[in-house]
Amino acid sequence: MATDLAPIISVRDLNVEFRLRQGIVHAVKNVSFELRPGRTLGLVGESGSGKSVTARALMQLVDPPGYIASGAMMLGDTDIAKLGRRGPAIRALRGADISMIFQEPMSSLSPVHTIGSQIIEALRLHLKLGHADARKRAIELLQQVEIADAQRNIDRYTFEFSGGMRQRVMIAMALACNPRVLIADEPTTALDVTTQAEVLDLIRRIQRERGMAMLLITHDMGVVAEVADDIAVMYRGEIVEAGPVDQVFHQASHHYTQRLLSSVLKLEGTAELKAGPVAGAAPILSVKGLGKTYLVGAGAFGGRAKSSFRAVNDVSFQLGAGESLGIVGESGSGKTTLGRLIMRSVEPTDGEVVFSPDGAPAMDVRSLDRAGLRRYYEQVRFVFQDPFSSLNPRMSVREIVGEPLHVSGSLNGRALTTRVRELLDLVGLDPDVMGRYPHAFSGGQRQRIGIARALALEPKILIADEPTSALDVSIRSQILDLLLDLQRRLGLSYIMISHDIGVIRYFCDRVAVMRQGKIVEIGDAKTVCTAPSHPYTKALISAVPYPDPRTPRMSRREKYFENSA
Amino acid sequence: MGIYIAKRLLYMIPTLFGMSLISFVIIQLPPGDFLTSLVSAIADSGQGLDRASIDRLTALYGLDQPFYVQYWNWISGIVFRGDFGWSFDWGQPVSRLLWDRMGITLLVSGLSLILIWLIAIPIGIYSAVRRYSAGDYIFTFIGFIGLAIPTFILALGLMYVSFTYFGLNVGGLFSPEYEGARWSIAKFWDLLAHLWIPVVVVAISSTAALIRVMRANLADELGKPYVTTARAKGLSEFTLIMRYPVRIALNPFVSTIGWVLPALISGVTITAIVLNLPMAGPLLLRALVSQDMYLAGAFILIMSVLTLIGMLISDILLALLDPRIRYQ
Numbered sequence: 001m002a003t004d005l006a007p008i009i010s011v012r013d014l015n016v017e018f019r020l021r022q023g024i025v026h027a028v029k030n031v032s033f034e035l036r037p038g039r040t041l042g043l044v045g046e047s048g049s050g051k052s053v054t055a056r057a058l059m060q061l062v063d064p065p066g067y068i069a070s071g072a073m074m075l076g077d078t079d080i081a082k083l084g085r086r087g088p089a090i091r092a093l094r095g096a097d098i099s100m101i102f103q104e105p106m107s108s109l110s111p112v113h114t115i116g117s118q119i120i121e122a123l124r125l126h127l128k129l130g131h132a133d134a135r136k137r138a139i140e141l142l143q144q145v146e147i148a149d150a151q152r153n154i155d156r157y158t159f160e161f162s163g164g165m166r167q168r169v170m171i172a173m174a175l176a177c178n179p180r181v182l183i184a185d186e187p188t189t190a191l192d193v194t195t196q197a198e199v200l201d202l203i204r205r206i207q208r209e210r211g212m213a214m215l216l217i218t219h220d221m222g223v224v225a226e227v228a229d230d231i232a233v234m235y236r237g238e239i240v241e242a243g244p245v246d247q248v249f250h251q252a253s254h255h256y257t258q259r260l261l262s263s264v265l266k267l268e269g270t271a272e273l274k275a276g277p278v279a280g281a282a283p284i285l286s287v288k289g290l291g292k293t294y295l296v297g298a299g300a301f302g303g304r305a306k307s308s309f310r311a312v313n314d315v316s317f318q319l320g321a322g323e324s325l326g327i328v329g330e331s332g333s334g335k336t337t338l339g340r341l342i343m344r345s346v347e348p349t350d351g352e353v354v355f356s357p358d359g360a361p362a363m364d365v366r367s368l369d370r371a372g373l374r375r376y377y378e379q380v381r382f383v384f385q386d387p388f389s390s391l392n393p394r395m396s397v398r399e400i401v402g403e404p405l406h407v408s409g410s411l412n413g414r415a416l417t418t419r420v421r422e423l424l425d426l427v428g429l430d431p432d433v434m435g436r437y438p439h440a441f442s443g444g445q446r447q448r449i450g451i452a453r454a455l456a457l458e459p460k461i462l463i464a465d466e467p468t469s470a471l472d473v474s475i476r477s478q479i480l481d482l483l484l485d486l487q488r489r490l491g492l493s494y495i496m497i498s499h500d501i502g503v504i505r506y507f508c509d510r511v512a513v514m515r516q517g518k519i520v521e522i523g524d525a526k527t528v529c530t531a532p533s534h535p536y537t538k539a540l541i542s543a544v545p546y547p548d549p550r551t552p553r554m555s556r557r558e559k560y561f562e563n564s565a
Numbered sequence: 566m567g568i569y570i571a572k573r574l575l576y577m578i579p580t581l582f583g584m585s586l587i588s589f590v591i592i593q594l595p596p597g598d599f600l601t602s603l604v605s606a607i608a609d610s611g612q613g614l615d616r617a618s619i620d621r622l623t624a625l626y627g628l629d630q631p632f633y634v635q636y637w638n639w640i641s642g643i644v645f646r647g648d649f650g651w652s653f654d655w656g657q658p659v660s661r662l663l664w665d666r667m668g669i670t671l672l673v674s675g676l677s678l679i680l681i682w683l684i685a686i687p688i689g690i691y692s693a694v695r696r697y698s699a700g701d702y703i704f705t706f707i708g709f710i711g712l713a714i715p716t717f718i719l720a721l722g723l724m725y726v727s728f729t730y731f732g733l734n735v736g737g738l739f740s741p742e743y744e745g746a747r748w749s750i751a752k753f754w755d756l757l758a759h760l761w762i763p764v765v766v767v768a769i770s771s772t773a774a775l776i777r778v779m780r781a782n783l784a785d786e787l788g789k790p791y792v793t794t795a796r797a798k799g800l801s802e803f804t805l806i807m808r809y810p811v812r813i814a815l816n817p818f819v820s821t822i823g824w825v826l827p828a829l830i831s832g833v834t835i836t837a838i839v840l841n842l843p844m845a846g847p848l849l850l851r852a853l854v855s856q857d858m859y860l861a862g863a864f865i866l867i868m869s870v871l872t873l874i875g876m877l878i879s880d881i882l883l884a885l886l887d888p889r890i891r892y893q
Contacts (some may be wrong), residue, residue, distance in 0.1 A: 061797060063788075091801060094797055102790055108791055109794065111813075112812055112813060113812075121800070121808075123797055125798065159888075170794075173794075279702065328741040358815075
């Protein structure tokens with residue numbers, strides 16, 4: 001172990017507070033840690049635990065009304081806590097001694113400046129290079145972060161790059177002035193798993209080569225297990241547990257850490273609640289040759305489209321009654337469009353969708369008229385991804401959950417209120433909260449409200465598009481368990497759309513893997529997740545970080561290239 | 566970029582056609598025509614105009630022809646010969662009246678626009694960066710006073726002050742001694758000495774709104790992650806604000822050029838009347854009152870064209886400022 005190396009930064013009893021109208025909020029309480037050369041400290045915690053604020057405090061980047069109340073952050077002989085938010089002293093540190101990689105590379109880079117100019121700026125500022133030298137160095141940096149054709153790409157803009165490429169640019173920028181400390185704030189959260197694996201590889205390699213100290217902030221225990229040497233677990237502003245990665249993962253002493261790890265590990269397995277599909281059940285929904293073509297570049301006055309784009313291409317599957325089918329894929333694979341095509345909220349270009357509920361005539365969804373669609377929507381409903389924006393903030397919970405009943409005209413007045421109470425009870429919420437508005441609820445509770453709304457009309461099928469991706473990991477399994485419990489009690493069938501293999505493996509009976517609009521592999525969830533047959537699925541699954549430092553998975557991952565299919 | 570501009574120019578043609586049609590319809594809309602008001606004016610002066618001469622005049626001006634023939638005569642003259650028709654009221658070709666007035670109007674409006682930006686952008690930036698500070702409140706207060714004072718009162722006030730206390734000759738564009746003189750440095754200086762009053766008056770009334778626009782735009786941008794990124798690079802606060810959020814906050818500003826120009830031109834009418842300036846506004850007003858249809862039509866058409874040109878300029882500037890638009 002290299003713990004004998006002297007720390008580059010040592011933080012002692014850091015307190016960060018926010019002065020709000022309701023009073024002072026202690027976002028970070030008595031936090032202490034050290035960053036040593038060549039080592040990575042993973043700062044983990046759920047949303048609101050204060051980990052990002054801690055990282056920003058290190059560079060004096062906490063925005064008002066937040067401020068550093070007390071504590072010391074020693075970088076050599078300099079106490080960063082005493083430098084203040086502005087002024088030349090802190091500016092000389094930022095970007096030169098300490099630099100930071102942010103979560104969302106699209107919004108963290110200026111869209112109207114070329115990537116080159118944003119890197120060159122830092123070089124000229126701290127290293128006092130001339131323009132030509134700075135440009136040369138920027139090209140070298142872009143090459144180091146494996147951006148092909150750096151000579152040409154240096155003059156491009158962020159929106160011309162993919163998410164992973166943008167994050168590489170961000171990394172190049174952070175590395176520009178050879179910092180001693182690199183802070184990465186959720187550097188891969190916005191990326192697909194395969195891209196995440198590559199970017200993490202890159203960060204780790206460069207960090208080791210240069211002997212930088214790194215502070216990695218993440219909510220993903222898998223990422224920490226793969227990348228970090230030490231861990232500090234934050235909970236409500238405090239570090240509740242810290243130590244070498246292996247020790248924390250295998251001998252966690254604090255009950256919060258134990259709970260966090262158990263909810264992470266739970267998602268590594270299969271749900272106990274899972275009933276399994278009824279053997280020989282008739283398919284309730286069958287999709288045949290479904291496709292959607294978007295025309296690109298068609299003018300407002302008609303005109304021929306320049307090209308067409310197949311978002312979903314010849315997709316066929318059957319959903320059995322009482323079954324959960326997972327649809328997994330990376331961004332742009334067409335999984336969300338597929339969900340919308342089934343709902344006909346996006347009109348399919350070709351193929352057919354047949355809904356055949358038990359004891360009722362089958363519906364050919366594509367030929368339904370308005371009234372027919374209405375009946376279809378009563379039985380097939382949607383659960384949305386973002387529990388914050390999918391609930392109208394100006395409607396009370398009673399109105400939100402009761403709206404489908406109201407619209408369908410099936411219930412009114414007291415009967416409707418009674419039904420809303422039932423529904424809230426069903427999803428594990430106290431029925432007495434129904435007079436309140438969405439802002440009074442946490443993310444997990446809001447998602448429960450969304451589920452109650454979807455259940456209002458006693459549907460047969462729920463299509464859930466990333467229902468848990470906006471939630472913390474401990475809440476995630478609760479929501480999935482709720483859905484499974486409901487499935488058992490109400491005989492529902494699910495289509496679960498997700499990018500998260502863990503969620504799919506935990507929740508689904510069967511899984512379809514999508515890539516570029518097509519299903520590349522479909523089969524039993526356990527088989528696909530443990531012994532995939534298609535090379536793309538293999539690459540995808542091997543790229544998922546595994547939350548156990550003793551069995552890293554990513555470093556041994558398989559890569560998928562177009563021609564290896 | 567060249568293709569982009571060419572495309573925009575091409576799109577302007579159908580728009581121009583539509584606008585010329587609407588301009589012509591508008592000037593035809595009020596009941597009666599120029600002859601009606603001429604006949605009543607002559608009747609007022611005690612003389613009668615007999616039926617035959619009215620018919621003769623009607624035929625002469627082409628007022629008896631159907632709408633589309635009149636429109637064709639009008640527009641073809643403009644497009645092919647630069648002939649905007651005859652002003653009944655002034656007894657002159659419209660084009661002779663038009664360009665002088667339009668030139669002065671554009672000069673005053675253009676200078677006002679520049680002055681507005683010079684005041685509004687820095688104050689807007691200051692207000693956004695130091696939101697809810699004393700300075701923000703003070704500038705906002707002054708800005709709103711400027712917005713609230715009617716322009717003609719401001720014009721009268723400025724005229725009074727500069728005449729009584731500084732002994733300046735105000736009103737009109739030139740002092741009497743330069744009125745007919747040839748252009749010289751002295752005459753140009755005299756022009757500037759007269760021009761500042763309308764420019765300031767017009768600018769002050771529009772500044773407050775643009776300060777608010779700039780403040781709101783920039784305040785939105787200041788919280789964006791890319792600003793934090795720039796700060797994390799170690800840039801000074803001034804440099805980073807100017808280079809990143811201000812650059813992006815300017816976009817909505819630039820896109821207003823299109824409608825700011827015509828708004829200024831019609832907005833200065835009252836000021837122009839008060840200050841006795843030979844600008845387009847008063848002339849248009851008079852043309853509309855006396856139903857001098859070709860003169861009014863020409864003004865409306867030219868203002869529409871100016872709006873279009875303003876839009877084109879703002880679109881080109883936007884494309885230059887923002888690569889996301891350029892690359893679409």
